[in-house]
Amino acid sequence: MSITDKPKDFQTLFLDMNSFFALVEQQVQPPLRGLPIGIAPYIGGTGCIIAASREAKNFGVKTGCLVKEAKKLYHNIKIIESRPALYMIYHKEIKKVIESFTPHYQTLSIDEFVINLTSYEQNLSVATKLGQAIKDKIRLDVGDFLTCSIGIGPNRFLAKMAGERKKPDGLTIVQLKNLQEFYSGIKLLDITGINHALEFRLKNSGIANPLDFFQADLPKLRAVLNHGGRLWHYRLRGYEVDDYATFTKTIGHSHVLAPEYRSPAGAKSVLRKLIYKAASRLRAEGFFAGGIFVAISFYDGPSFKKSRRVSPFSDTRSFTSNVFEMLKDCNWYSNPSYVSVSVFNLSSSRTMQISILP
Incomplete structure (x- = not known):
């Protein structure tokens, strides 16, 4: 399906494991x-929470907050050092479950998968039964404490959005005939791909909410967002504009900092995540990286950008030490607004010895 095809219901199933790292720890440690509980690569006060259990979220603990901040929210929260090798084992078992139902899937991350539904599966009854069967088999074959949220929709964007509507352990379907109702029930920041900067831009242009x-x-959208406006026009209406395969040249993430993270310490905690x-x-x-790029923007000063070629790596420890070595050259102003980190010069791990480090 592409932008030239008329959108249809029940095209895509999006699966998102709930609080994945935290629930894996609760799976293997029943007490x-x-x-x-919170999961952090470093459990000291300046460590960054990368996953929180449902119980921790009830106290306001969110991914991205510092360990010391989590302990202020709930003094007795248990902080557990992350175990990437363990999470990868469970990731592979979940992939086996999905493969037992369909070969038409794509792994998006360690805890997200998208399934392109076949013509037989493209109806309300069969798609719903498939989603529930996958959920049940994950519990039965992988772990009885693991849950996932599943969304089904005309494209992967709307399927992901549907899954976000009911967490944890939901199964939600959005149909083309219900899009106005669907968009009426959410905020701009609830939309996948909308950050604070884009929300501000839309509102300044008279687009106050998702229905607008x-x-x-x-x-109108092209005038506000240039070429991106065309993609948003079709994406919001159920056309598939995100389902394309390219040769991976870089892997990275960026984040517009919320007010509580607009400090050097806050920016560093988000960078760790x-x-x-x-x-x-x-x-x-399945890649090793031979280069790193890091960027930080500030409200009250010029941006910092730096890249470096490094010995090939795939482990978090090498990645972190290299980034923070590069940050020694950063002139830290008081109000950082945006952080970004990525790796480049990628090579297949099949041709190299895999690192035993997490």
Whole structure:
């Protein structure tokens, strides 16, 4: 399906494992079940929470916050050092479950998968049964404490959005005839791909909410967002504009900092989370990286950007140490606004000895 094809219902199933790292720890350590726990690569006060259990989220603990901040929110939260090798084992078992139902799937990250539904599966009854069967088999074959949210929709964007509507352990379907109702029930920042900067830009152009965004015509969106406006026009209406395969040249993540992270310490904590996510993708996609790029923008000063070629790596520890070595050259102003980190000069891990480090 592409932008030239008329959108249809029940095209895509999006699977997102709930609080994946935290639930894996609760799966293998039953005494942790029901307790607020946070997962961090470094468990000291300046460590960054990369996953929080449902119980921890109930106390306001979110991914990206510092360990010391999590402990202020709930003093007795248990912080567990991350175990990437363990999470990869469970990731591979989940892939086996999906492969037992269909070969038409794509791994997006360690905890996200997208399935292109066949013509037989493209109806309400069969798609719903498939989604529930996958959920049940993950619980039965992989772990009884693991849950996932599944969304089904006309394209992968709307399927992902549907899955986000009911967490944890949901199964939600969005259909073309219900799009106005769907967009009426959410905020701009609830839309996948909308950050604070883009929200501000849309609102300044008279697009105050998702329904306005959906109802805006193509010329309006092109005027506001240039070429991206065309993609958004079709994406919001169920056309598939995100399902394309390219040769991977870089892997990275970026983040517009929320007000509470607009400080050097906050920016560094978010960078640690982004590094962890990018390193997990690097290993999941079977690459070693030979270069690193890091960028930080500031409200009150010029941006910092630096790249460096390094010895090939795939582990989080090497990635983190290299980035923070590069940051020694950063002139830190008081109000950082945006952070970005990526790796380049990728090579297949099949031709190299795999690192034993997480």
